[in-house]
Amino acid sequence: xxxxxxxxxxxxxxRVAEFSQQVTRRLAGELSEDQFRPLRLxxxxxxxxxxxxxxxxxxxxxxxxxxxxxxxxIAKKYDRDYGHxxxxxxxxxxWIKLEQVPEILAELGSVEMHANQTSGNCIRNVTxxxxxxxxxxxxxxPRIISEVIRQWSTFHPEFSFLPRKFKFAxxxxxxxxxxxxxxxxxxxIVKNDAGEIGYAVYVGGGMGxxxxxxxxxKPFVARHELLxxxxxxxxxxxxxxxxxxxxxxxxxxxxxxLGPVEYARxxxxxxxxxxxxxxxxxxxxxxxxxxxxxxxxxxxxxxxVAAFEESKKRDKAFANWVKNNVHPHKVxxxxxxxxxxxxxxxxxxxxxSAQMHQIADLSDKYSLxxxxxxxxxxxxxxxxxxxxxxxxxxxxxxxGFAESNIGLITDIIACPGLDYCSLANARSIAIAQRLxxxxxxxxxxxxxxxxxxxxxxxxxxxxxxxxGHIGILGVDRAGQELYQLTLGGxxxxxxxxxxxxxxxxxxxxxxxxxxxxxxxYRGLRQNAxxxxxxxxxxxxPAPFKEALYGRx
Amino acid sequence: MAVxxxxxxxxxSWTRLADDQAPAAxxxxxxxxARLKNxxxxxxxxxxxxxxxxxxxxxxxxxxxxxxxxxxxxVRMNNMRDGRLxxxxxxxxxxxxxxxxxxxxxxxxxxxxxxxxxxxxxxxxVKDGFPIDSLRRSVAAYTHWYQRIANSxxxxxxxxxxxxHGGEP
Numbered sequence: 001x002x003x004x005x006x007x008x009x010x011x012x013x014x015r016v017a018e019f020s021q022q023v024t025r026r027l028a029g030e031l032s033e034d035q036f037r038p039l040r041l042x043x044x045x046x047x048x049x050x051x052x053x054x055x056x057x058x059x060x061x062x063x064x065x066x067x068x069x070x071x072x073x074i075a076k077k078y079d080r081d082y083g084h085x086x087x088x089x090x091x092x093x094x095w096i097k098l099e100q101v102p103e104i105l106a107e108l109g110s111v112e113m114h115a116n117q118t119s120g121n122c123i124r125n126v127t128x129x130x131x132x133x134x135x136x137x138x139x140x141x142p143r144i145i146s147e148v149i150r151q152w153s154t155f156h157p158e159f160s161f162l163p164r165k166f167k168f169a170x171x172x173x174x175x176x177x178x179x180x181x182x183x184x185x186x187x188x189i190v191k192n193d194a195g196e197i198g199y200a201v202y203v204g205g206g207m208g209x210x211x212x213x214x215x216x217x218k219p220f221v222a223r224h225e226l227l228x229x230x231x232x233x234x235x236x237x238x239x240x241x242x243x244x245x246x247x248x249x250x251x252x253x254x255x256x257x258l259g260p261v262e263y264a265r266x267x268x269x270x271x272x273x274x275x276x277x278x279x280x281x282x283x284x285x286x287x288x289x290x291x292x293x294x295x296x297x298x299x300x301x302x303x304x305v306a307a308f309e310e311s312k313k314r315d316k317a318f319a320n321w322v323k324n325n326v327h328p329h330k331v332x333x334x335x336x337x338x339x340x341x342x343x344x345x346x347x348x349x350x351x352x353s354a355q356m357h358q359i360a361d362l363s364d365k366y367s368l369x370x371x372x373x374x375x376x377x378x379x380x381x382x383x384x385x386x387x388x389x390x391x392x393x394x395x396x397x398x399x400g401f402a403e404s405n406i407g408l409i410t411d412i413i414a415c416p417g418l419d420y421c422s423l424a425n426a427r428s429i430a431i432a433q434r435l436x437x438x439x440x441x442x443x444x445x446x447x448x449x450x451x452x453x454x455x456x457x458x459x460x461x462x463x464x465x466x467x468g469h470i471g472i473l474g475v476d477r478a479g480q481e482l483y484q485l486t487l488g489g490x491x492x493x494x495x496x497x498x499x500x501x502x503x504x505x506x507x508x509x510x511x512x513x514x515x516x517x518x519x520x521y522r523g524l525r526q527n528a529x530x531x532x533x534x535x536x537x538x539x540x541p542a543p544f545k546e547a548l549y550g551r552x
Numbered sequence: 553m554a555v556x557x558x559x560x561x562x563x564x565s566w567t568r569l570a571d572d573q574a575p576a577a578x579x580x581x582x583x584x585x586a587r588l589k590n591x592x593x594x595x596x597x598x599x600x601x602x603x604x605x606x607x608x609x610x611x612x613x614x615x616x617x618x619x620x621x622x623x624x625x626x627v628r629m630n631n632m633r634d635g636r637l638x639x640x641x642x643x644x645x646x647x648x649x650x651x652x653x654x655x656x657x658x659x660x661x662x663x664x665x666x667x668x669x670x671x672x673x674x675x676x677x678v679k680d681g682f683p684i685d686s687l688r689r690s691v692a693a694y695t696h697w698y699q700r701i702a703n704s705x706x707x708x709x710x711x712x713x714x715x716x717h718g719g720e721p
Contacts, residue, residue: 007696007708018693021686022663030683035661038633121633151698151709157670158642158701161635238639243631277646278700281709288712 001064001370002147002292004112011154012109015116019043020102027099042122042160044115045101049422052096055118056108060128060146060170061089061373065360068371070111072356078104083356085341085349087413087464088167089127089373090118094420122160123153123234126168129177130338130374133293134382136330140189140197142170142178144290145226148281152227159234163241164249166234167206179375179491181205181214182467184251185233190220198222203233203263204255207461211497212252215260217267224280231274232267240266296368296383301333308386320442321393321404326384335389337367337381338374339396340403340411344440345433348414349377351401358399366392376413376452378406408445409453409518410436413464417457417474418481424457426474426481431455431510438511439518448518451532454489467491469533470517471498472510483510487517487544488536499541502549513548520547555655557675558665558691560684566603566624575599582626585610588618596621605657608636612643619650626677629658638671642701645672662686666693670701 004012019039026036044055056071063071071091075083078100079093086092096104108114118125126149128142129135149168153159159166169178172189180186186202198220205214221229237251240258255263312319326335339359341349351359363371363381366388372380384392396402405411412435415421417428432455439445454468458475465471471486482504489498505513518532520543525535536544555564569581578600588595588604595602603624606615615625625644629637637656644650656668657677665676665687700707706715 005712007711010696011694011698011708014694018663018690021689025683025686030686031661035632039663121635154698155667155694156699157667157697158638159635160667161633161638161664163635235639235643238635243634273643273647277642282713284713285709 001062002059002143002289008112008151009109012112012114013106015043015114015155016102016105016109019105023098023102038120038161041120042117043101043105044118045096045098046119047422048094048416048420049418050420051094052098052101053420054093054096054101054104054115055086055088056091056093056113056115057118057125058089058091058113058373059150060126060132060143061130061375062132062143063371063373064111065363065369065371067111067113068356068360068363070107070113072353072360074104074107075356076353082350082352084347084416085351085373085377085379087375087377087415087462088118088125089130089375090125091373092416094416116154119165120160121162121164121166123149123156123162123166123168126150126153126170127178127183127375128170129173130372130380131177131327131336131382132172132372133295134327134329134331134334134336135173135175136328137174138172138330139191140172141293142172142187142189143293144286145187145189145199145223146170147289147292148227148286149230152230152279152281158231159238162234162238163243164246164251166237166251174493176491176493176495177374179464179467179495181495182207182211182464182491183214185230186214187226192220196222199226201229201233204252204260205495206250206252207464207466208250209247209459209461210250210252210256211461211466212256213495213497214252215255217255217260217264223286224283225275226280228275228277228280229267229271231277231279232270235270235274236263236266298331298334298383299385301331301385301387303332303386305333305386308389311390315390317404317442318390318393320446321402322389324404324408324446325406326389329383333386335384335386337384337389337392338406339379339381339401340405341378341401342405342411342436343400343403344410345437346400347429348412348432351379355399355401358395359401362392362395376406376411378411404442405445407450407452409439409448409451410445412436412453412455413468414455415457415463417455417463421457421462423460424474425459425476426457426483427507428455428457428463428472428474431472431474431483431507434511435514438515447528448522449528449531451518452491453514464491465489466497467495468498469536470514472514473504475504477504481507483507483513485510485513485517485548487541488533490533501541501545516547517544520544554678554680554682555675556678556682556684556687558669558687560688562675566601568605580623582624585615589614592618603653606640608634608640610640612640612648616648619644619648622650622652624653624655625650626655626657627673629656632659632661632664634658638667641668641671641673646701662690666691670697 202214367381456463486498
């Protein structure tokens with residue numbers, strides 16, 4: 001874990017003081033709502049349908065148990081006793097009072113947390129692979145460079161009033177669990193032929209109403225030059241990105257309009273200028289940050305671990321959970337547990353204060369005191385000994401989070417939708433809950449296999465529907481909520497955008513429509529091992545269209 | 553209209569000159585960029601000091617030849633959310649080494665001025681009644697920064713490794 005020094009503490013507390021006086025000036029009328037808006041957004045504060053929502057940054061999805069307990073306590077003290085983990089690996093409180101926000105920010109600061117730049121037209125919280133540091137297929141822990149980027153992007157004087165929001169994602173692994181090509185800038189840590197670590201930079205991906213898979217702009221940027229390269233990328237965007245139309249203001253539109261080759265050329269032209277201003281941090285500073293992410297001390301354990309293997313044999317439910325929710329660890333005898341925040345019929349990503357405390361306790365006892373948040377709105381205990389997995393599973397069962405559905409059809413991403421959001425056209429949570437109940441049967445879920453459903457309540461696509469194997473988009477048609485289906489999207493290293501399959505379905509009919517899609521897949525898969533996305537890529541949309549709409 | 557710097561109101565000696573208006577001999581004038589391009593020889597010889605006003609779509613390479621002789625550059629943005637201002641400021645200071653007064657104009661709020669100062673601006677054109685107390689508090693809100701920006705204090709990334717603290721934000 002990164003630990004703040006006196007400078008980080010000073011900057012964080014000065015920020016709280018600054019926002020506190022901004023709130024005072026707003027309440028006194030010195031600042032108009034128009035003037036205050038970008039300031040409150042850059043402190044994570046949204047005005048939603050019913051109340052203010054505060055989005056707390058969880059940089060690259062890594063939390064200490066002390067921080068998780070603080071999040072729980074804030075939920076209890078200032079909100080309705082729960083929090084919502086988001087696709088940006090952040091946490092949202094939905095019922096916040098404006099005048100209490102400075103106090104909440106001060107509480108966050110006391111555990112080295114903040115809500116900086118979780119909204120607004122600036123560089124947002126950097127997301128990363130949730131298995132950072134524990135995945136076997138990793139070139140380097142992505143949190144090192146993510147923390148470098150977090151600091152560089154914090155209150156950046158040049159890039160705090162960009163044409164539109166700007167999101168980074170970083171992965172250090174071969175398998176992309178961070179959906180980097182759906183970000184404004186996606187960074188893939190790579191090694192060149194000389195064995196040096198550097199960065200492949202993808203620019204101009206995104207969701208929203210114009211989904212784009214980011215093109216590779218630069219295959220290798222050396223470690224000590226990354227920040228100046230990123231500044232060049234951002235400056236070309238800040239100078240030339242569109243400000244006349246909010247729907248065309250993201251960098252993906254600029255890169256598309258210029259073409260990736262011309263965009264890359266302009267960045268190359270700008271790069272010597274940003275390099276000359278000395279923004280690249282000294283190697284000693286990168287080394288200082290890297291030291292915080294040194295691997296913890298693991299025990300030497302010989303596999304197979306007998307007790308663990310026996311428990312799996314004895315208890316099928318446990319075996320299912322291990323199969324789906326435990327990711328292989330680079331160290332023998334350990335596993336990385338994904339805690340499903342998708343109980344059947346529950347609200348994806350929600351956790352109560354009590355549950356957060358219980359997970360913190362579990363992590364202290366079994367996972368070296370660290371917790372991760374995934375962009376699929378689940379939590380991770382990254383360092384659990386195999387011998388302890390059975391106890392962890394049992395404890396999770398007691399708190400309602402032992403669903404063995406990671407990567408399966410009920411592991412649904414949903415945006416807050418019309419239940420909270422002032423932009424939404426339709427409800428998302430209710431659809432997620434009904435789908436979850438419909439597909440509750442564990443054996444059927446396992447038979448269906450890997451299948452990601454992602455639900456957005458409007459075209460802004462916060463529920464990532466474009467990247468869902470099955471995407472659901474809520475639209476408003478003459479006052480009625482309708483749900484359109486897209487098929488074939490993927491957010492991993494084979495990133496693709498789902499195709500709209502046909503006219504939308506009513507709220508009553510959408511669950512049945514998904515069932516038809518699933519049964520069509522089961523009928524046409526070549527064998528039990530062919531996943532939905534593989535089958536879809538083989539056969540295309542036709543059989544699914546026919547099942548949904550009949551022959552035309 | 554008033555002109556302020558980081559400490560508060562300052563006297564403004566600059567006169568804005570309409571494109572059809574001749575400068576008085578030895579006057580301190582701000583002209584449009586179009587006029588500067590067309591009449592730079594006569595302007596620089598007649599006026600005492602010449603400043604120019606530019607907008608977000610400026611091509612800095614076209615401005616470059618005049619930079620050594622300019623006494624003021626006013627960068628105007630009509631919308632406080634138009635952040636091109638910040639990039640223009642940095643490029644003029646860091647890359648073009650422009651050293652004289654650089655003024656931000658438009659619908660600005662005090663909370664942006666620290667960032668503008670850090671990007672190299674030295675003065676601001678504001679509406680009458682601009683909250684000076686808020687400006688003073690706002691520009692002093694932070695002691696440290698993470699980024700190395702040419703015009704501002706040593707960043708923490710270097711202070712951590714023994715660099716001396718120097719310069720104003």
